[in-house]
Amino acid sequence: MPRQSTTTAATVSAPARQRRSELWRFMWKYKALYLISIPGALYFIIFKYVPLLGIVMAFQDYNLFAGFLGSEWVGLEHFRYMFEHADFLRILKNTMLLGFYDIVFGFPAPIVLALLLNEVRLVLYKRLLQTVVYLPHFLSWVIISGIAVGILSPESGFLNKVLGWFGIGPIYFLGEESMIRSILVGSGIWRDVGWGTIIYLAAIAGIHPDLYEAAEMDGANRWRQTLSITVPAILPTITILFLLRIGDFLDFGFERVWVFLNPLNQNNGEILDTFIYRVGLLSQQYSYTTAIGLFKSVVGLTLLVIANSLSRKATGESLY
Amino acid sequence: MPRKPTPAYRVFQFANLVFLTLLAATMFLPYLNVLAKSLSSANAVEAGKVNLWPVEFSTLNYQYVMQDFTIWRAFGVTVLVTVCGTLINLIMTSSFAYPLSRPEYVGRKYLLLMVLFTMIFSAPLIPTFILIKKLHLMNTLWALMIPSAISAFNFFVMRSFFQNIPNELIDAARIDGCSETRILWSVVVPLSRPAMATMAIFYAVFHWNTYQSALYYLNDRALYPLQLRLRELIVSDDISIDPNASQFADLAAQSPEGIKMATVIVATLPILLVYPLLQKHFIKGMLIGSVKS
Numbered sequence: 001m002p003r004q005s006t007t008t009a010a011t012v013s014a015p016a017r018q019r020r021s022e023l024w025r026f027m028w029k030y031k032a033l034y035l036i037s038i039p040g041a042l043y044f045i046i047f048k049y050v051p052l053l054g055i056v057m058a059f060q061d062y063n064l065f066a067g068f069l070g071s072e073w074v075g076l077e078h079f080r081y082m083f084e085h086a087d088f089l090r091i092l093k094n095t096m097l098l099g100f101y102d103i104v105f106g107f108p109a110p111i112v113l114a115l116l117l118n119e120v121r122l123v124l125y126k127r128l129l130q131t132v133v134y135l136p137h138f139l140s141w142v143i144i145s146g147i148a149v150g151i152l153s154p155e156s157g158f159l160n161k162v163l164g165w166f167g168i169g170p171i172y173f174l175g176e177e178s179m180i181r182s183i184l185v186g187s188g189i190w191r192d193v194g195w196g197t198i199i200y201l202a203a204i205a206g207i208h209p210d211l212y213e214a215a216e217m218d219g220a221n222r223w224r225q226t227l228s229i230t231v232p233a234i235l236p237t238i239t240i241l242f243l244l245r246i247g248d249f250l251d252f253g254f255e256r257v258w259v260f261l262n263p264l265n266q267n268n269g270e271i272l273d274t275f276i277y278r279v280g281l282l283s284q285q286y287s288y289t290t291a292i293g294l295f296k297s298v299v300g301l302t303l304l305v306i307a308n309s310l311s312r313k314a315t316g317e318s319l320y
Numbered sequence: 321m322p323r324k325p326t327p328a329y330r331v332f333q334f335a336n337l338v339f340l341t342l343l344a345a346t347m348f349l350p351y352l353n354v355l356a357k358s359l360s361s362a363n364a365v366e367a368g369k370v371n372l373w374p375v376e377f378s379t380l381n382y383q384y385v386m387q388d389f390t391i392w393r394a395f396g397v398t399v400l401v402t403v404c405g406t407l408i409n410l411i412m413t414s415s416f417a418y419p420l421s422r423p424e425y426v427g428r429k430y431l432l433l434m435v436l437f438t439m440i441f442s443a444p445l446i447p448t449f450i451l452i453k454k455l456h457l458m459n460t461l462w463a464l465m466i467p468s469a470i471s472a473f474n475f476f477v478m479r480s481f482f483q484n485i486p487n488e489l490i491d492a493a494r495i496d497g498c499s500e501t502r503i504l505w506s507v508v509v510p511l512s513r514p515a516m517a518t519m520a521i522f523y524a525v526f527h528w529n530t531y532q533s534a535l536y537y538l539n540d541r542a543l544y545p546l547q548l549r550l551r552e553l554i555v556s557d558d559i560s561i562d563p564n565a566s567q568f569a570d571l572a573a574q575s576p577e578g579i580k581m582a583t584v585i586v587a588t589l590p591i592l593l594v595y596p597l598l599q600k601h602f603i604k605g606m607l608i609g610s611v612k613s
Contacts, residue, residue, distance in 0.1 A: 027426055032500030033419040040416020040470060041431060047451070047467050048438040054447025064450070113343075119336055131599060132344040138591050140529030142547045146554045146584040147350050149577075150357060156368040156577065158353050190347065198603055222329050247440060255532050259551065276445050281536065286446045293444020301441050 058291040064284075071287075078291035088275075088292070094181075095271040098257075099249045101185045107245055109189050110196025111238060115226060117197060118204050133194025144187055145259035149174070152183075174262065180269035184252075184260060199241070203234040239317040247304035250296045272296050358382070358582035365578045381582035391583060393542065394549035397461065401545060402527040405465040409523040410516060412469040413478050418504050421482035422490075439472045445536070452537055463537035464530055464545070471526075474519055481515035482508060514604065521598050528591060546587050554580050 027034065058078060060071040082088045113133070120126040136144070151158045152173040160170045173179050207229065215225045254273040261269050270278075272292055280289025304319070312318040325333070352372045357365050361376035369375045385391055420428045448467070457463040485508060493503045509516065531547040538544060544552075553576075 023426065026424075030422075030424045030500065033422060033425050036415050036500060036504065037419040037425070037431070040412060040475075041434075043412060043416070043469050044434060044438060047448075047469075048443065049434075051443030051447040051451050052441075054443060054450060057447065057450075058444075116336055116340060119333060120340065121333070122337075125337075129340050129344050131596075132347050134599070135595065136347050138525055138595065139588060140531060140547050142529075142531055142551045142554070143584055143588055146550065146580055147354055149554055150354055150581055150584075151350050153577070156357075156365055156370070158350070158371060161368060161371070194347070221326060222332075258535075259531075262555075273445075277536070280446050281449060286450070290444050290446045293446065297441055297444065304440060 055290065055294050057287050058294045060287055062287040062290070064286070074287075078288050079295070081288065082291060082295065090267070091270050091272060091275045094268060095250050095252060098181060098184060098252045098271060101181060102188060102252065103245060103249070105185055106189050106192075107242065109193045111200055111234070113193055114197040114200035114204065114234075115230065117201065118230070119222070130194070130197075133197070135194070136191045137195035139191065141253075141255040141259045144191060148183070148187060148260070174260065175264040177265050177268045180260065180265035184257060184269065187260070188253075188256060199237060200234055203237045204230060207233045235315070236317050239311055239315055240319065243304065243307050243311060243317075243319050246307040247300050249303050250299055354581045354584055357578055358585050360578060362578055365581075381578040382586075384579050385582045385586055390541070390544075390549060391546075391553075391586070394544050394546040395586070397543060398528060398530075398546040401461055401464050401530065402524050405468070405527040406520055406523045408465050408469050409471075409474075410519060413471070413475055413519060414482075414509065414512075414516070415504070416470060417475050417478035418482050418508055421479045421485075423487070435472050435475060449536060458537055459540050459543065461543060464527070464533055467533065468526070471523070474522060478512075478515060478519060481512050485511055514601065517601050518604060521602050525591065550583050550587050553583055 054068070056068060057071065059073060059075060060068070061074050062068070062071045117126060117129065120129065139147075150156075152160070154160055154170040154172045157170075157173075159173070163169075163171065171179075173183060211229050211233075212225055215229060220228065250272060252271050252273070254277065257269060257271050257274050258277070261274060273296075276289040276293055279285050280292075308318050308320065349372065353370070356372055356374045357370050358381050359374035359377055359379065360370045361378045361380070364370055364375035419425050420431055422428075452458055452463055452467060457466060489507060489511075490503055493507050498506065529547060530545055531551065534543075534545050534548045538548070
């Protein structure tokens with residue numbers, strides 16, 4: 001019977017081996033697909049993952065000439081310095097305040113606008129309104145700052161002229177420390193509120209008309225219908241977008257702030273991103289600002305994970 | 321609507337229309353103000369007389385912009401980067417999104433996760449900067465195009481477009497003896513023309529508005545794109561006068577504001593011109609991207 005035993009031994013390992021070779025043959029058959037995907041994969045590895053390895057410099061005293069291998073390790077020194085430094089704490093506070101205002105005022109704005117636009121029954125006029133409110137999204141921040149300089153200028157600015165009609169004397173908006181946060185949050189809303197409505201309007205358009213008719217029969221007025229049908233129907237969209245926003249809490253946007261900053265308003269306007277550029281790139285404090293950048297990314301990821309699990313428990317909606 | 325609207329609802333609708341009209345006006349009037357200032361005389365602008373209509377109509381600001389070589393050079397750089405950059409974007413994005421949309425690609429789940437992760441957790445600025453430096457991309461226009469070759473968001477949009485192409489079609493092409501590259505270029509790409517158009521718009525607007533990466537990676541002023549040059553002009557009143565063009569000497573001394581506004585108009589004109597054509601595309605693209613990702 002030795003013969004039989006060898007055959008049983010062979011049948012044990014054969015399927016696995018066969019499966020693997022089948023897989024290889026399958027992959028070989030479609031090798032072109034893999035070839036085509038190589039540049040893209042390389043792109044993500046080189047430009048997204050290699051810099052991630054560079055994070056180690058946050059724990060070193062990185063020296064451009066010594067490189068990652070030759071630089072001295074300092075552990076958490078930079079992080080300790082960060083939290084002991086008044087400058088950093090001030091900028092962290094600015095960033096968090098701006099992020100907070102942006103969520104409180106900037107996030108609901110497109111939802112409200114979408115609900116209001118939805119009530120416009122004149123189809124052509126609605127389309128015209130939409131065309132106009134989408135437009136600012138396509139202007140660069142530099143252009144917007146240029147427009148703002150024109151509108152907000154104390155001598156020739158349009159806004160100061162309007163305020164003048166009400167007897168309010170010229171205000172140098174961009175030179176006031178106390179104004180910069182409102183300008184930053186406000187200009188963001190101005191630029192993106194219309195753009196943000198697109199997705200909510202689509203969600204509203206997807207609601208079945210029968211629901212409204214049934215509510216109508218039950219005697220619900222428009223306001224009641226909005227509260228009981230429209231809002232619940234777009235709640236999943238709101239949740240998903242809110243989760244994405246939370247992950248970007250400390251990411252207020254470099255360009256948006258940089259174009260408005262000047263020595264007069266810097267105290268209240270500077271955020272982590274502009275600080276990293278100014279101190280990191282321009283003054284070449286590479287390791288310190290990488291530590292700040294890492295801190296920022298970790299906070300964003302943590303917030304996202306927390307918010308996602310909370311949301312999954314509360315509403316059943318989650319990003320992953 | 322089966323029932324007649326209540327009087328309260330009519331009042332609301334009217335108030336709503338007024339409010340939305342005013343809101344739209346705030347988006348539109350600033351731009352009109354900029355246009356009016358760019359077409360007014362320096363005196364009128366400085367005296368604050370210009371609102372929505374040009375005062376003491378003059379094209380001097382535009383004549384100035386025309387003669388400023390650095391603005392034209394920046395304009396040219398931006399056009400070049402927008403055209404080449406968008407081409408790179410389209411080729412790279414679709415050639416990565418297509419294979420990952422096919423069920424025949426074993427292991428695509430891992431690659432998709434790899435892309436997704438970069439959306440949630442990104443490397444800080446300095447390590448990226450050092451990478452660009454080590455790759456010798458500093459002070460080249462490649463630095464504006466290569467590091468942004470694929471946007472993860474657009475990649476997912478593109479992939480979901482490709483996924484909707486019926487498998488039968490691709491199998492048929494295979495049976496006819498098409499190579500995979502041939503299938504991509506002769507079957508898939510033509511079928512996804514709307515998706516391609518949307519991607520092209522998003523990428524082209526991105527390149528046209530590019531400022532941040534130019535600020536980080538370019539030192540040579542000859543390579544400055546339009547937004548960077550414009551920023552200089554707005555912040556530092558950096559007005560360079562051609563000594564042969566004496567008619568501008570007054571202008572720059574009195575009011576650089578009209579010049580700034582004229583440059584703003586020049587820098588936005590291309591976007592404003594194509595905007596009506598783009599509108600229906602970008603809405604579609606935005607929706608597909610958001611629903612699936």
